Amino acid sequence: MSQDDRRTTDGPASDHAADPTAEHAWDENWDEFQALSENMMRVAAKSQQLVNAFVMRQQQGGGAQPTVDPYNIGGAFLDLTARMMANPAVLVENQMQLWQDYMRLLQTSALRFLGEDAEPVISPERGDRRFRSDAWTENQLFDFIKQSYLLAARCIQKSVAEVDGLDREDRRKVDFYTKQFVEALSPSNFLLTNPDVLHTTLSEKGENLVRGLEHMLADLERGGGELNIQMTDADAFEVGRNIAVSPGKVVYENAFFQLIQYAPSTEQVHDRPLLIFPPWINKFYILDLTEKKSFVRWAVAQGHTVFMVSWVNPDGSFADTTMADYMRHGHLEALRVVEAITGVRGINVIGYCVAGTLLSAALAYLDAKGEADRVNSATFLTTQVDFADAGDLSVFVDEEQLEILQEKMEAKGYLDSKAMATTFNMLRSSDLIWSFVVNNYMLGKEPFPFDLLYWNSDSTNLPKAMHLFYLDKMYQKNLLAEPGGITLDGVAIDLRTVKTPAYVQAGKEDHISPANSVYKITQLFSGPVRFMLAGSGHIAGVVNPPEANKYQYWTNTRKPPQTLDKWFEKAEEHPGSWWPDWQHWIARKAGPKVPARTPGDHPDFPAIEDAPGRYVKVKGDG
Template sequence: MADNQDPDLKMPDPAELTKAMTGIAERSQRLVSDFLARQAQNPEVQVSDPLNLGQAFLEMTTRLMADPTKLVEAQMTLWQNYMQLWTNTARRMMGEKTDPVVTPEPGDRRFKDETWQDNEVFDFIKQSYLLSSRFVQDVVSQTDGMDEHTRKKLDFFAKQYVDAMAPTNFAMTNPEVLRATVESGGENLVKGLEHLLEDLERGHGRLRISMTDEKAFTVGENVAATPGQVVFQNDLMQLIQYTPTTEKVREVPLVIVPPWINKFYILDLRPKNSFIKWCVDQGHTVFVISWVNPDEKLAQKSFEDYMQEGTLTAIEQAKIQTGAPKVNMVGYCLGGTLLASTLAYLTAKGEADQVASSTFLTTLTDFEKAGDLKVFIDEDQLKSLETKMDEAGYLDGADMATTFNMLRANDLIWSFVINNYLLGKDPFPFDLLYWNSDSTRMPAAMHKFYLRKMYLENKLREPGGVELCGTPIDLSAVKTPVYMLSTREDHIAPWVATYELMNKVSGKAKFVLSASGHIAGVVNPPAANKYCYWTNNRKAKTPDTWLKGAEQHEGSWWTDWDAWVKPFGGKEIEPRDPAKGKLEAIEPAPGSYVKARAV
């Protein structure tokens, strides 16, 4: 028997395999015991449906059964396609060439392995899955009589289901995994099980998928490493001023307001792709807000507090530090929503002259077309979420991270399941994914206000719809010059929705559209020359009209923005050392707030 063994087949060492499996068994037993102990402490736990999916699918089924014609037609089409697929597969096995019945969508990288095309069996599995998933999604999307929110919710979670059922996600139907299993003698699966247990242990019983080698990065050393000083801090934020690198700087400083859903260093990953460093190198005196990672002690911090202790305080402290009478501002995503609200508040108070210009990066102020995130926002879901936040005092960072990862499940969930658990590979060191895994919490009071007033009720777009510190605000009253940067493939802040601010503000406004998505389209340094952007100097009523008249430019929008903002920067002066300003330097950048990790 041993003489006939395949020489290319690697057999695992019995002693090593036994040792590995013993360790896995011990860790598995401990995890199960911990889980059972938690259940024993809370015996009244009931199965809940916070997303209200059960009722939504029940409504869909009821409507399908009331008029089954479309379902029958869809089933007949599926049957005919399957018959064609069977016929084509049989012909291929006999040596004939055939055209596929169905092909993956452009950009679908799940079936990139050549075996999915070259092998008749795997090609059949692939096409069978694509036909079935298309059937499920078509049935859901074409059901009549449902309200638009319910339809979008069902569409979204139907896609989550079919993505989860992809043959690439299972060892026996993934040719790359089968090949690795044979070549390694099954070591990939043993290693993958170890990775799974490590991720369960890291998440204290909750699966926290490793997206990158987290040991490869240290905040302040090889990410968020641009030199500077923390020159002010309060309960909600540290204000960082960066060390100048040019012989002269612009008089008017630049204050950046990042989102507090994630940490600020998405704009300061590494020197070669750091927007913050690039701005410093262009002669701007750069300040950035580094938001605290809140715990239950800050449960009552509100959206108003983020404005008062965040943006308004940052403006005031930057003016004190530099002696400048005003500042230029940049707001990214949720930070941009806060910035827009702050501008409207300052306008209402007659104090808008403190801000020379305002730049919005992928910022929503009208949430009617807010994309897939809206499937998580309705009265039932918000009540469930609010109850959870009231108990803890905050929204857990892991919950927020899971929500955002679901928006791109194949890229941000299933690709890592395959790589880490099925192929047994270690995650690749990637700064962007390290940042994505460095999640933050949300104070309960602030997040409830934001979700209700912005997403659910969409009050920010209404004059006086939102009141901050006793002052009704109105975006249409804002006359501050505005630069808006959106991205064409944004799944978090769709550009057709962000464009609505152009029709709100009263002052001069320039809209720019970058290629790619919410992160890559923004973090696009000129040296990379990776993505193009579009400009149109004429204001249009609709985003489609704007795009039809837009001109495409190669390279990064950064240079276009810098040319736009420089005239608001005032005269050139001597550079300002953050360690020698009017404010006392507290600690070197990136400060301590950004280093607090949510467990």
């Protein structure tokens, strides 16, 4: 039946024919309905493509069965269930509290539907960006949905947390994966319960969903059949063009790293140079992200001769590379080259995250060799050496998971970058997974150009032998914290022998290297340690230039007590960046001023290429 046929039928259609305004409204509504219907058909077609792609991938896999429980959580939850049933009183009490809260919510919601004011029964935690849209509060229905979810989430997590008798490992697992489950069920993640997505779908007649499925297909294609969510506009950035642009030269390279010497910006510099070891889990340019965010540029401006290690992105030839190899051919070799270029014995060094962990072992190694004076001072950024309280990452490390991980790495000889990136993203799934599912797939928006997320997506592969050693000896067995617990290059490592003056930074909200875990370094080293707690997390807690005037930091001049809580009781809070505090500390250890050094001037170490060099541009498998 055509539109004209419908308009000539009896009843309301005849009235439309007599009223041009009504007829125009009918045409407009019918066009919108047709557009929405057509877009829903396109959504169905795109969805079929996704299903076909999944089936194809399963067939190409040769019928291999996936691991039933890849994260080894089944046993932990079975134990949780058994202990819940053995003492149901706690569960019943939480259920009664939830029922009472729901009754209060029904009452306050009824008042709101009647136009009355009513205080919320529960509100999102500060910083919860899932419900920042005004519609979650101003619309009574969505406010009810939001509060219902928050009450249920609180009840579930509280019920799990109050179960007694779980061992420490199982406790971490059930707490972590319960949080993952609760975050996945957030109403913000579903079309029909997210007011912003509903509004966009109706206003765009479903075009957003079509675009979203196109984004998902592109992400699946880029991930080789696995969902590789694009977090930012990758075309907006280029290493060496608008990120990692501090001027300098690559003055040395071997199979493990390139060494960058940055050009001075002052006529005179401190005699003792500064050598930075970034983590090889990520690219070094987090410390040289943009001109305004660059720690490198800032340190150069303070009069330091700055050297940066740019690690290789390893391939299968690195399969048997060990932690000792990274120390010998990485840390110690870079130290040797900087000594040769500057003619200085006693370098100031910085180690970030895992590179700081190895730096601590290298200091103990040098002490055992009678060469402790080669390092004048050591700065540790978000570095763990005692992994007893290593946080949520330890959830992924047990015997069964290490065996599965080893099997995954056998074929290639390394853990591909996307696997590690996924693990890190799970630690903050609300911000780093679900927010992009909503933005990219449901709202159909293009990822926003964001330099930090570009760096976060530019991750690296990890050699099999080194990675298994790190997870087993340190995360699982915590042997680095034990005197002689690990051996590197024939030397038993004892961190108690480290007397090198140290500056230790931790992030108050760090989800990768928890602050209380980082703090333990103060109880292991024998030398003077200045501990500083920075506001924010693993990245923003480090990359916080003074010009930004963001966050804060805490210091305590007393000898570090046994625990972070005790340290914090007497700590003094300071606004803004901690970088000037570090500069005040390092300046007294950097020596007198000498004429600035030009990269590539040393005859034995001429410039190979401009910074940032080739190694940093090699992409991982992710």
